[in-house]
Amino acid sequence: MAKKSFENALARLEQITAELEDGQQGLETSLKKFNEGIELVRFCNQKLSEARQQVDLLLKEDGTLQNAAFAEDEDGDQELPA
Numbered sequence: 001m002a003k004k005s006f007e008n009a010l011a012r013l014e015q016i017t018a019e020l021e022d023g024q025q026g027l028e029t030s031l032k033k034f035n036e037g038i039e040l041v042r043f044c045n046q047k048l049s050e051a052r053q054q055v056d057l058l059l060k061e062d063g064t065l066q067n068a069a070f071a072e073d074e075d076g077d078q079e080l081p082a
Contacts, residue, residue, distance in 0.1 A: 006047040013040040
């Protein structure tokens with residue numbers, strides 16, 4: 001089995017969300033998918049946390065960490081400050 005990536009986990013999470021919103025699943029199946037979704041959210045949050053830590057390391061200057069908040073662009077996406 002290939003290593004799970006953030007992108008694959010996010011795509012699967014979107015698929016599960018659509019299936020649950022559709023309402024065509026039985027209770028048992030819905031609970032299994034909900035549980036899978038929770039695990040995927042945890043995985044994605046961990047990957048995002050790791051990425052943020054890497055960004056923080058890259059922002060170090062003279063041995064001190066610059067705390068630079070991410071700015072949101074007009075689409076609501078986060079980006080590094082200029």
